[in-house]
Amino acid sequence: MTVSETTNASVPLAALSEAFVRKVAGKTLRIGVVGLGYVGLPLAEAFVRQNLTVVGFDIDQAKVDMLEGGKSYIKHISDDRIQSMNGSGHFSSTTDFNGLKSVDAILICVPTPLGAHREPDLSYVVATTENIAKHVQPGQLIILESTTYPGTSEEVLQPILEAGGLKAGIDFAIAYSPEREDPGNPNFETSTIPKVVGASSEPEREMACALYGAIVPTVPVPNLRTAEAVKLTENIFRAVNIALVNELKVVFGAMDIDVWEVIEAAKTKPFGYMAFYPGPGLGGHCIPIDPFYLTWKARAYGLNTRFIELAGEINSNMPGHVVDRLAEAMNEKLGLAMKGAKALVVGLAYKKNVDDMRESPALELIDKLRARGMEVEYYDPYIPVAPSIREHPEVEGMRSVKWTEDALAKFDVALIATDHDDVDYAPLLAAVDLVVDTRNAIKERSDKVVRA
Numbered sequence: 001m002t003v004s005e006t007t008n009a010s011v012p013l014a015a016l017s018e019a020f021v022r023k024v025a026g027k028t029l030r031i032g033v034v035g036l037g038y039v040g041l042p043l044a045e046a047f048v049r050q051n052l053t054v055v056g057f058d059i060d061q062a063k064v065d066m067l068e069g070g071k072s073y074i075k076h077i078s079d080d081r082i083q084s085m086n087g088s089g090h091f092s093s094t095t096d097f098n099g100l101k102s103v104d105a106i107l108i109c110v111p112t113p114l115g116a117h118r119e120p121d122l123s124y125v126v127a128t129t130e131n132i133a134k135h136v137q138p139g140q141l142i143i144l145e146s147t148t149y150p151g152t153s154e155e156v157l158q159p160i161l162e163a164g165g166l167k168a169g170i171d172f173a174i175a176y177s178p179e180r181e182d183p184g185n186p187n188f189e190t191s192t193i194p195k196v197v198g199a200s201s202e203p204e205r206e207m208a209c210a211l212y213g214a215i216v217p218t219v220p221v222p223n224l225r226t227a228e229a230v231k232l233t234e235n236i237f238r239a240v241n242i243a244l245v246n247e248l249k250v251v252f253g254a255m256d257i258d259v260w261e262v263i264e265a266a267k268t269k270p271f272g273y274m275a276f277y278p279g280p281g282l283g284g285h286c287i288p289i290d291p292f293y294l295t296w297k298a299r300a301y302g303l304n305t306r307f308i309e310l311a312g313e314i315n316s317n318m319p320g321h322v323v324d325r326l327a328e329a330m331n332e333k334l335g336l337a338m339k340g341a342k343a344l345v346v347g348l349a350y351k352k353n354v355d356d357m358r359e360s361p362a363l364e365l366i367d368k369l370r371a372r373g374m375e376v377e378y379y380d381p382y383i384p385v386a387p388s389i390r391e392h393p394e395v396e397g398m399r400s401v402k403w404t405e406d407a408l409a410k411f412d413v414a415l416i417a418t419d420h421d422d423v424d425y426a427p428l429l430a431a432v433d434l435v436v437d438t439r440n441a442i443k444e445r446s447d448k449v450v451r452a
Helices: 013-025 040-049 061-068 079-088 097-102 123-133 152-162 202-213 224-254 259-266 291-299 306-334 361-371 426-431
Strands: 030-034 053-057 091-094 105-108 141-144 173-176 195-199 218-221 342-346 375-379 413-416 435-437 449-451
Touching: 013 173, 013 202, 030 040, 030 097, 040 053, 040 079, 053 097, 061 079, 061 091, 079 091, 097 123, 105 123, 123 152, 141 152, 141 202, 152 173, 152 224, 173 202, 173 224, 195 202, 195 224, 202 218, 218 224, 224 259, 224 291, 224 306, 291 306, 306 361, 306 413, 306 435, 306 449, 342 361, 361 375
Parallel strands: 030 053, 030 105, 053 091, 105 141, 141 173, 195 218, 342 375, 342 413, 413 435, 435 449
Antiparallel strands: 173 195
């Protein structure tokens, strides 16, 4: 039975909200998740585990085919988990968006990248919302999970959804609940991370809290903009603090002080300090991107976000710093110039223990090493073959080298860009005369290892 068969546009939203909440409690609610990537797929799984019916929507037929065949396309989500979802009888996936008519809640989990000039690119959100608008039904709850600037839900989503005549807050509900995924983190998953929920009215907020409350504790906030601001605040906090330790790394390095040893000692203080760690730059779909959504929006109010922009500048400069440090170390320790030398980049993923290359600093490191005349290959146990990356087409098709002393011995220098936990660095140290470590992956001190 579809939403339109059980509700009517003339019924007040408060009554529709009560019916919605009863459906959640009775496990009869149907949920549509649009975008089955690193956010949408784990979210769908969390609902399925609670015996709620989920229909996953994605424009990529290959993803749908893999899911239907019991196969995962995300490294940290096993095939067994997909097969368990399929076997539950509560999950299906499709590229046919006509099915949106038959669900009670629609969760939008699509990318929100930046444009060439660090302006928000809402094209995926807009296209998805326009598709939903063709099928929106009275009584439905529509939630955006994608990270964006405060005001997006009201200024972008709502007008599109209302174009067909139904009104938000009257005929259907809108809420915002930012995704909080941390792929590859063994300590947290979707069902253990509280969900912030914002909406413009109490009935809408009750609907969203009831929905997410079926899988996780909820944190209601007064309105959509507050919820949108929460996600930005979380990621700006991380970006600024990572920039701080990256700057300290450079300064302390000039003083012959190991920033990693400083951090290890500082974090023994039980109050007033939180450990953040330096690296070769920022990667992933959140930290390098999300802060600039606020920077862009702040300009509309005549304001500048100086901390955010300074942090972005520092973090963006890290790949260049690492390559300069590598060049110095090659000259000092090996007596080699970069041109014509062979470099191995260890790790393509943007963070440890995942196969996600989005915004990975390793990609920029490869570009910069090649620009200085080096022959570059990579090793990553999670990425045997480099996929297509729009901003870095030159890496597509590269293959991970074998992790043996014989295979590694041909390289003059290795650059550790990602510190996967399951990598044994002993063969690397045995085979390569210089290792530039940007992640403190090799804990023991060695004349072969240079921190950068």
